[in-house]
Amino acid sequence: MTSLTFDRIPKCHFRGISLPEGDPRRCPQCIANKLNYCGAVDMELGARLQAIVTRTHFERGQTLFSQGESAEHIYALVAGVVACSHYLDDGRRQIIAFLFPGDYIGMTTETRYNYSAEAVTEGEYCRFPREQFIRLLTEFDDFEQHCLREVTNELAEAQKHVLILGQKDATERVASFLLMLDERENRYGAHDDIELPMMRADIADYLGLTIETVSRSISKLRKSGVIAAPNAHLVRILDADRLREMASD
Amino acid sequence: MTSLTFDRIPKCHFRGISLPEGDPRRCPQCIANKLNYCGAVDMELGARLQAIVTRTHFERGQTLFSQGESAEHIYALVAGVVACSHYLDDGRRQIIAFLFPGDYIGMTTETRYNYSAEAVTEGEYCRFPREQFIRLLTEFDDFEQHCLREVTNELAEAQKHVLILGQKDATERVASFLLMLDERENRYGAHDDIELPMMRADIADYLGLTIETVSRSISKLRKSGVIAAPNAHLVRILDADRLREMASD
């Protein structure tokens, strides 16, 4: 299981625009690279970020922080996949978002995290003390714009999620989910198969379904010839148009 | 119906901190007041905003903009209630958010709106050409911080919405919805009754239910003595603790 997902971890989605070793902009690479991508890297900012960053490896299943904890840090995911989960008192779990390399975790105006961040695969994050991170926002206008863009994109993602949960049936939800993963992978170069780094229980908690229903929906898509699923963590889209139809959007 | 909801429109939620007539910061009042509230109003910014703003009255049922349209403007809602709806091809509608005075509409990084904005009640908005609005973000750091905070809060709202739709049953959804409205009204001073400016169909499309199920859930809460519902658009919380229990959060 672990070895299956490990392959993808070192491949940074922003690898095409990496900076030379030793360049102060290089770490935290995702932030620097994203800024660079937008034509706005600032040497001074890179150095200031580097001065406050802590880079850490984490294992699959590990909790980066828990719902209700004081929100001391802002995280930038460098490698691996993380799930943001909100728990109800009776144990029900809703995965709010899956986060991939380059995504931020823990941007909130509240003083406490209102979800937990749990590692779906092993990986690596860069962590910044919130206060100092926010101070840099005011000092570097490009950086603040960059963060505004990031949060706005995250908002758009959440709104898509609302649409899926509010209106779509089980098969439509799973089809939409597969298309989201496909689109994400396509964004950084062509690929053949969609890799599902998370297990069925995670997909279920993301889509507001049970593992059984997720499994049945995948089987249904497979039996109807829209996708192939050589194993539980790999999906190949055979008929993209029909998959989009089945996703209803 | 219209007269019922009209009463609430003039009451700006930020009325406690309004600025004198003629002050350039006064219009658009919501933005200026919110900034002021955060101790950060800038006369120059107020004047610049006023120079590009168009203030417009709208009627109940009116569409401010439609899904797919070029995103030319950013709106600030001054009075009334607006629903952001995403439509699927077959006509299903998901209300992404209800917006109230002081909220922004149409903040997106995309070039097109990916939802429609529909007036739930009559009201008023201030509208800014996107390009110029964004230019002001780069010029006025306080303003950009303010917008970042706004979008971050909107994201937190959307994440709550995801939790409701993904994990909660019908009664829990309606109870959560009532608590959200209650909390919003409490934020700006004590109040007795919760006013429901939207109709059952809107609540249903927000909560991913049918009007019948919304109606049944409200009846259930009423019959169990947790709320009173003197008419279809008014709810009084009788037992807040039990309502929170029934909302499961």
Added chain:
DNA sequence: CGACAGCTTGATCGATCTCAAGCACGGTGG
């Protein structure tokens, strides 16, 4: 007063959940 839009309530149907069994695969220990 009648018409209409919106709300409520009842009866039936169906999609998804729940419970249960069996399967597939990787890891471990003899």
Added chain:
DNA sequence: CCACCGTGCTTGAGATCGATCAAGCTGTCG
């Protein structure tokens, strides 16, 4: 090296909650 075990996935059968279909009610407006 193979048998065993555990975790995660799939599939089936029955139960349940909410959707659908249908009827009647309420309040507003002309």
